[in-house]
Amino acid sequence: MSAERTFEYIGTRPIRHDGLDKVTGRANYGADFTLPGMLHGHVLRSPHAHARIVSIDTSAAEATPGVKAVITGKDIPKTNAKLSLGEAAMELGPMGDNALAHDKALYEGHAVAAVAATSPEIAREAAEKIVVVYEVLKPVMTVDQALAPGATILHDDLVTKGKPLADAPKHTNVALRMELKRGDLEAGFAAADLIVERTFTTPMVHQGYIEPHACVARYGEDGQVLVWTTTQGHFIVRDASAGILGIDAAKVKVVPSEIGGGFGGKIPVYLEPLAIVLSRKAHRPVKMVMSRDDVFRASGPTSGTKVRMKIGAKKDGTLVAASASLYYEAGAYPGSPAGAGAMCVIAPYTIPNFMIEAYDIVVNRPKVAAYRAPGSPAAMFATESVIDEIAQKLGMDPIDLRLKNAAQEGDSAPYGPKYGPIGLKQVLEATKAHPHWKAPLGPNQGRGVACGFWFNAGLNSTATVSLSADGSATVVTGNPDIGGTRVAQAMMVSEELGIPVERVRPTVADTDSIGYNDLTGGSRVCYATGMAVIKAAQDARDQLCARAAKIWDVDPSCVAWERGRAIPLNGASDKEPLTVSALAAKMTATGGPIVGRGAVSAPMAGPGFATNICDIEVDKETGVSRVVRYTAIQDVGKAVHPSYVEGQMQGGAVQGIGWALNEEYIYDEAGHLENAGFLDYRMPVASDLPMIDTVLIEVANPLHPYGVRGVGEVPIVPPLAAVANAMAGATGVRFTDLPLSPPRVLKALSGA
Amino acid sequence: MSTIHVRTTVNGEPTEFLCEPAETLLDALRNRLGLTGTKEGCGTGDCGSCSVLLEGRLVPSCLVLAAEAIDREVLTVEGVAVGDALHPVQQAFLEQAALQCGICTPGLVVAAKSLLDRNTNPTEQEVRFWLAGNLCRCTGYDKIVRAVMDAAEVMRNETSEVRA
Ligand code: FES
Ligand code: FES
Numbered sequence: 001m002s003a004e005r006t007f008e009y010i011g012t013r014p015i016r017h018d019g020l021d022k023v024t025g026r027a028n029y030g031a032d033f034t035l036p037g038m039l040h041g042h043v044l045r046s047p048h049a050h051a052r053i054v055s056i057d058t059s060a061a062e063a064t065p066g067v068k069a070v071i072t073g074k075d076i077p078k079t080n081a082k083l084s085l086g087e088a089a090m091e092l093g094p095m096g097d098n099a100l101a102h103d104k105a106l107y108e109g110h111a112v113a114a115v116a117a118t119s120p121e122i123a124r125e126a127a128e129k130i131v132v133v134y135e136v137l138k139p140v141m142t143v144d145q146a147l148a149p150g151a152t153i154l155h156d157d158l159v160t161k162g163k164p165l166a167d168a169p170k171h172t173n174v175a176l177r178m179e180l181k182r183g184d185l186e187a188g189f190a191a192a193d194l195i196v197e198r199t200f201t202t203p204m205v206h207q208g209y210i211e212p213h214a215c216v217a218r219y220g221e222d223g224q225v226l227v228w229t230t231t232q233g234h235f236i237v238r239d240a241s242a243g244i245l246g247i248d249a250a251k252v253k254v255v256p257s258e259i260g261g262g263f264g265g266k267i268p269v270y271l272e273p274l275a276i277v278l279s280r281k282a283h284r285p286v287k288m289v290m291s292r293d294d295v296f297r298a299s300g301p302t303s304g305t306k307v308r309m310k311i312g313a314k315k316d317g318t319l320v321a322a323s324a325s326l327y328y329e330a331g332a333y334p335g336s337p338a339g340a341g342a343m344c345v346i347a348p349y350t351i352p353n354f355m356i357e358a359y360d361i362v363v364n365r366p367k368v369a370a371y372r373a374p375g376s377p378a379a380m381f382a383t384e385s386v387i388d389e390i391a392q393k394l395g396m397d398p399i400d401l402r403l404k405n406a407a408q409e410g411d412s413a414p415y416g417p418k419y420g421p422i423g424l425k426q427v428l429e430a431t432k433a434h435p436h437w438k439a440p441l442g443p444n445q446g447r448g449v450a451c452g453f454w455f456n457a458g459l460n461s462t463a464t465v466s467l468s469a470d471g472s473a474t475v476v477t478g479n480p481d482i483g484g485t486r487v488a489q490a491m492m493v494s495e496e497l498g499i500p501v502e503r504v505r506p507t508v509a510d511t512d513s514i515g516y517n518d519l520t521g522g523s524r525v526c527y528a529t530g531m532a533v534i535k536a537a538q539d540a541r542d543q544l545c546a547r548a549a550k551i552w553d554v555d556p557s558c559v560a561w562e563r564g565r566a567i568p569l570n571g572a573s574d575k576e577p578l579t580v581s582a583l584a585a586k587m588t589a590t591g592g593p594i595v596g597r598g599a600v601s602a603p604m605a606g607p608g609f610a611t612n613i614c615d616i617e618v619d620k621e622t623g624v625s626r627v628v629r630y631t632a633i634q635d636v637g638k639a640v641h642p643s644y645v646e647g648q649m650q651g652g653a654v655q656g657i658g659w660a661l662n663e664e665y666i667y668d669e670a671g672h673l674e675n676a677g678f679l680d681y682r683m684p685v686a687s688d689l690p691m692i693d694t695v696l697i698e699v700a701n702p703l704h705p706y707g708v709r710g711v712g713e714v715p716i717v718p719p720l721a722a723v724a725n726a727m728a729g730a731t732g733v734r735f736t737d738l739p740l741s742p743p744r745v746l747k748a749l750s751g752a
Numbered sequence: 753m754s755t756i757h758v759r760t761t762v763n764g765e766p767t768e769f770l771c772e773p774a775e776t777l778l779d780a781l782r783n784r785l786g787l788t789g790t791k792e793g794c795g796t797g798d799c800g801s802c803s804v805l806l807e808g809r810l811v812p813s814c815l816v817l818a819a820e821a822i823d824r825e826v827l828t829v830e831g832v833a834v835g836d837a838l839h840p841v842q843q844a845f846l847e848q849a850a851l852q853c854g855i856c857t858p859g860l861v862v863a864a865k866s867l868l869d870r871n872t873n874p875t876e877q878e879v880r881f882w883l884a885g886n887l888c889r890c891t892g893y894d895k896i897v898r899a900v901m902d903a904a905e906v907m908r909n910e911t912s913e914v915r916a
Contacts, residue, residue: 015846022854023842023861025789025829032788208889210793210801211855260791260855261889292794483852483890643849647891651852654892678798678887686893687877687884 008563009494010706013643014501016487018258027258030214030230031289038216039068039116041271041278041288042123044130045298046105046112049139049364049671050152053103053112053132060129061115066122069281070130072113073102076273081243083236085459085518090236090268094333096244098367099273105134106154106332107364108672109297111270116278116286139364139671143306143327146173146361154332154362161334175334176360180342180414188321188353192312196389200382201737202720203664204304204329207371208655208683211260212295217275218285225252227272232262232480233519238511240269241276255510256480259520263655264370265300267519296676301665302371303328303336309382311351313390317401319351326358326379331367336360337375340455343415344717345379347453348424348609349405354414364671370521372652373454373713377659377720381738384450384721389734398449398725399432399611413607423635423699424451424609430695431611436631445617445628446729452610452717456710457522458602458703462515463532465493465540465596469588471581472503475536477529478517481508483651483712484644485525489533491640492706496537497544498564499580515599523710526640527701528602534705535598547590548578605710606701610634612653612718616726623746625727627657631693632718637701637709645711650692652715658684659716660723662739760821762787763831771818778802780818781828789829789858793887800886803859804828810866812885829858832865840903840910841865850899852890860886864900872907874900 021027058070076096083090100111113130117123138152145151153171160168162178189195215229225247231237234254242249259266271288279286290299305328312321324345328336342358391398406424413419431437431449441447463477475493479485486506493504517529541561548566549556558572566583568575587594615629632649639645662682666674675681700707720738728734733748755770762785769784778795781787781804790813793799797815804813805827806820832839841864844850851857860883867874867882874882879900880893888896 013849016849018854019846019851020838022851022857023838023845024833025787025858027854028788029791029855031792032782034783209853209855210799210887210889211791211853212793258855259853260793261853263889292796292799484849641849643895644852647849647852647895650892650894651890652892655889677796678794679796683887683889684892685884685887686880686897689880689893691876691897692892692894 007495009491009501010638010640011642013641014487014491016484017490017506018481018486029211029260030257033216033228033257035216035218035285038285038287039118039282040120040123041114041116041275041286042120042127043111043274043294044113044127046101046108046110048105048134048136049108050137051105051134052137053101053105054135055133056113057131058113061126064122064126064129066118067115067126068284069116069278070113071274071277071281073100075277076100076244077246078102079244083239083243090240092240092243095240095268096273098333099270107366109294109366110332111298114274114278116282140173141363141365141667141671143329143361143363146363154364158362173362174359175330175362176338177357178339178342179357181355182414183353185321185323185353185355189312192320193315194390194393195310195312196386197310198386198736199306199308200385202305202378202381203738204301204365205659205663205665206296206301206681207263207265209261209263209265212290212292213266213271213299214289215271215275216285216287217272217279219276219279223251225276227252227254227276228257229254229272230257230259230266232259232266232482232521234480234511235478235517236267236519237269237272241272244273245276253510253512256508259480259482262482263372264374264521267521268369270299292678293676296681297673298366300369301366302374303330303368305329305378307379307382309386311386311390313394315394317394317396317404319349319405321353322346322351323354324356324382328358328360329363329365329368330360331365332362333367334360334362336368340375341379344376344453345383346414348407348451350407350411372655372716376452376454376717377656380452380717381720381724385724385734385736388448388721388725388728399428402451403428420606420702421699422607422609423697426697426699427609427611427633427635430697431613431633434613434631434633434695436613436629436693441615442617444620444730445615446726446731448614448722448725448729450612450718450721450725452714454523454608454714454717456527456605456608457524458528458605459518459522459524460601461517461529461532462599463529463536464514465536467540467584467587467594469584471499471584473497473499474505474507475533476507476509476514477533478509478514479520479525479529482520483648484641488526488640488644489530492530492533493537496534496541497580523608523712524605527605527704527708527710528600530708531602531704532598532600535600536596538596539598540594540596543594543596544580544583547583547586550590551578551586603703606637606703608635608709608711608714610714610718612722614719614722614726616723616730618727618730618745620749623742623749625661625740625745627690629690631695632715633695633697634711634714635697635699635709636711637704638698638707639696640708642696645696646694648712649694649715653692653719654684654689656716656719657723660720660738660740662741664739756819758818758822760823761825763827773819775818776814777804777816777818777821778813781813787828787830791855791858793855800863801856801859803862803886805862805866810863829862832861839865840906841868841900844899844903844906848895848899848902850891850895856886856888860888860896864903868904868907872904872911874904876901
């Protein structure tokens with residue numbers, strides 16, 4: 001089936017339909033909307049990391065000329081509502097409290113009030129006149145502080161979900177403890193010839209999307225709400241805003257703008273509920289835009305982590321036992337990806353005996369959001385560093401050691417289900433065969449290799465394909481396009497209907513104009529929304545065949561579809577094939593408009609595996625390091641548009657390199673973020689990097705008609721350990737704490 | 753404080769507007785002239801998404817006052833293409849898939865154009881250092897650097913054709 005299918009459009013590299021608008025500056029992003037009479041909102045944020053809000057006096061702000069509305073936590077209802085998202089649920093209470101604090105400020109930058117005024121300057125000046133009386137509390141900044149006996153408790157009503165330890169205290173900062181186990185751990189370690197155990201830490205880092213959060217909301221006197229916003233999921237914005245504010249979702253229409261990056265950080269709502277409430281109070285549209293400082297302090301980072309990892313191996317390299325404890329910072333409210341981390345941590349390997357525990361821990365930092373393969377990079381940094389050390393101590397090639405233990409089809413994943421066809425072995429073989437792996441290294445250089453794993457999501461998607469009378473087509477979906485999914489969807493329509501890609505117009509529709517779609521995330525759009533698109537195109541194709549049957553006056557079973565034409569089968573063989581254009585031209589006469597529909601609830605998407613090879617050069621006098629060569633190898637299932645698949649691999653690798661070498665949230669003792677800007681939060685720039693070579697391995701995913709697998713997230717998983725392993729090669733020092741910034745490297749080298 | 757009357761040239765058009773003394777060129781372009789192609793990623797000169805040319809010089813418009821444009825020429829991303837003829841850099845970005853989300857693209861197009869205005873034969877290293885002030889979080893820069901090198905080649909060939 002899919003494996004043998006030959007494709008005409010899938011696998012080619014057409015120019016994306018939205019490209020021209022983006023290279024000429026015409027494309028509209030979140031901050032690019034304006035409406036007549038629009039006001040500008042400004043958020044007042046807590047200067048304290050942990051404080052009870054005693055009182056808020058807004059009178060001076062309200063009296064300022066030009067100010068049209070002021071709101072505080074009192075204007076946002078407290079709610080217990082939840083939003084279902086696949087298997088998971090989003091708690092709307094914490095999301096609302098995070099958008100505007102009710103009783104306590106839980107991190108520096110937590111919103112406590114908001115103002116709408118006739119200009120951004122007036123709004124900002126008025127916000128500064130709001131008098132908030134705080135009772136400052138001791139901040140809890142790290143997992144160690146949060147777990148210490150007698151620790152300050154962030155939420156009085158927090159109880160540990162999952163499997164709390166028997167002797168766990170009743171008042172706690174641990175929101176969740178989970179366990180995964182298999183086999184006999186003690187016997188496993190007893191049978192090992194070599195055991196390596198180390199503790200690893202990774203810092204809190206930000207997704208770093210270049211476009212700050214931004215929206216415009218208009219509340220009508222009839223209760224109808226319009227929101228324009230930059231988001232990964234406008235249906236989530238609709239349902240979350242409606243749920244938090246207690247409005248009917250059908251009263252809210254959300255129009256997604258072009259989105260300037262998200263990586264998981266543009267899933268929660270931050271500004272939208274405030275803009276809606278300000279607009280309701282002011283009777284005018286309200287625009288809200290975060291500054292970069294706001295983005296760092298009050299949106300999205302991912303968890304800082306501590307992972308204790310212990311792996312036992314036989315002399316021949318067989319891994320026999322593993323135990324891991326994962327401690328993840330959730331930020332101010334429960335919800336770190338600790339559980340996902342636990343499920344990923346040894347997913348590439350068949351280890352018969354293991355015990356993994358994971359803790360979700362609240363601290364006085366911003367509430368974490370998803371970040372590309374959430375939970376996996378930090379977990380696999382630990383595993384892949386220990387595996388590298390085992391290989392080194394056993395004198396084995398690190399790829400051979402991995403190959404010996406690599407999971408394959410039929411093996412049970414540590415988190416339960418059996419793997420279907422997966423490409424880990426093929427990826428490892430390709431890594432070993434790559435010229436990079438054998439290339440000579442220069443002085444002060446080291447080479448590291450590491451694996452990565454991610455589940456990939458399925459979830460719900462809707463698509464429609466409509467034909468025009470001239471034989472061109474439109475495809476409409478409901479997933480914001482962050483990295484080229486529209487062109488991929490058009491290509492799928494081309495593949496099914498035989499219409500050239502440039503005659504298919506792909507569109508991302510607002511919440512009123514297409515059926516429900518889950519978010520753009522989980523590497524699911526090309527896979528799951530793609531399935532909906534293919535279904536919709538096939539529905540249109542079936543209708544085209546039925547029209548041909550009508551024109552030929554034959555039974556529909558006498559018509560088949562081939563390369564963009566209806567062709568006659570037995571019983572109609574005297575007829576001439578009819579092209580899409582010919583059929584579309586007769587559309588109104590043969591039964592009316594042709595609209596294909598596809599709606600899917602896609603299963604989990606087939607796991608993705610990747611490896612990276614990293615060469616690093618270290619200046620031992622300054623501790624400065626440079627990545628000098630980098631190769632990413634990944635099982636992508638089937639690359640629909642290979643350029644954008646490579647782009648995902650390259651971008652993910654570079655985000656991971658940044659995480660490994662430079663990026664970190666730096667807090668002072670009082671819990672103030674000291675580097676909330678791009679100057680001090682150092683993301684990789686063009687001159688830091690070499691080209692990022694890519695190798696695409698295609699092991700077809702049987703869940704998808706073309707074999708597509710999610711590709712967007714797994715690329716960020718291998719780099720952390722690939723870089724650290726390269727550093728170990730270059731310096732002889734095994735680093736366990738990221739980032740490997742010059743001062744840290746220098747310190748380790750002078751201590752060594 | 754009173755507003756300032758700015759007479760300037762934007763993308764070749766004589767243009768005038770009133771602005772506040774402290775208003776940035778970025779805000780004036782976006783909010784007064786409707787030229788929203790120039791983006792704000794940071795407002796502090798660190799990301800390059802607001803890049804424009806002022807008298808042919810590459811500047812972050814978030815660090816330039818609108819009043820500094822008086823009697824000078826400003827080129828924004830909207831002025832890089834001439835009619836329906838894309839600049840070779842724009843065409844190369846499309847062909848090389850050098851954008852994912854595209855928010856950094858306007859700044860990068862302007863920055864790359866300003867490099868190629870000076871040097872149509874840059875090395876990879878020269879491209880990487882020239883673009884070091886423009887953050888892109890999506891692409892890892894690989895395809896961006898390739899696109900700029902390709903555009904340089906196209907421009908070299910164009911000049912040699914003209915000479916021939
Ligand atoms: S917005 Fe001007 S450099 Fe970032
Ligand atoms: S393409 Fe998204 S920041 Fe460059």
